[in-house]
Amino acid sequence: MKKGIRISTEPPAAPLPARTRRVRVLSRLMDEAIPIPGTGRRIGLDAIVGLIPGVGDLIGGAASGYIILEAARANVPTITLVKMLANVGVDTLVGVLPVAGDLFDAAWKANTRNVALLEQHLSKTEALEKPGEKKAAVGASIVAMVVLAAIVLGGVALGIFAGRMLWRQFNQ
Numbered sequence: 025m026k027k028g029i030r031i032s033t034e035p036p037a038a039p040l041p042a043r044t045r046r047v048r049v050l051s052r053l054m055d056e057a058i059p060i061p062g063t064g065r066r067i068g069l070d071a072i073v074g075l076i077p078g079v080g081d082l083i084g085g086a087a088s089g090y091i092i093l094e095a096a097r098a099n100v101p102t103i104t105l106v107k108m109l110a111n112v113g114v115d116t117l118v119g120v121l122p123v124a125g126d127l128f129d130a131a132w133k134a135n136t137r138n139v140a141l142l143e144q145h146l147s148k149t150e151a152l153e154k155p156g157e158k159k160a161a162v163g164a165s166i167v168a169m170v171v172l173a174a175i176v177l178g179g180v181a182l183g184i185f186a187g188r189m190l191w192r193q194f195n196q
Contacts, residue, residue, distance in 0.1 A: 043098060047091045047142060051135040054087050071130035074119050077183065081119055085176035088112040088135055092172060095142045104145055108138045113175040120183030122190075 115134035
């Protein structure tokens with residue numbers, strides 16, 4: 025091996041424009057993929073998939089988690105990550121309510137809000153990685169994923185609890 029050549033086993037970080045493009049596409053798919061004829065409004069797969077009890081909220085949470093993960097990798101400040109997690113938390117927790125939650129999912133558009141937060145951060149800074157920032161980004165990513173998992177699992181548990189209560193109410 026020649027002197028000065030460094031071989032890394034880590035995959036190269038995606039350039040920020042590619043990250044931005046990926047999260048924009050995912051956000052549009054999840055929040056605005058399907059036009060509602062005659063209304064000028066759009067809904068996404070998040071609202072459609074959310075109709076599947078339990079599993080739909082997990083799928084939506086995973087897609088939202090990817091956007092938050094990319095934001096953490098882009099060194100978004102912690103307060104912005106907290107806002108993003110709050111958007112997903114509100115979307116997930118209200119989304120578990122039958123019918124009303126699905127209507128809320130169609131209107132809230134947490135992924136679109138989170139991409140806007142990410143793009144706002146990227147427009148303010150070039151987000152170039154400096155030595156030591158990579159560890160901070162990894163730590164923030166791990167914390168964000170743990171919190172997101174807790175939100176999604178809490179939402180699923182709340183949905184199961186609400187479903188059982190409704191089942192008992194209607195079967196008495």
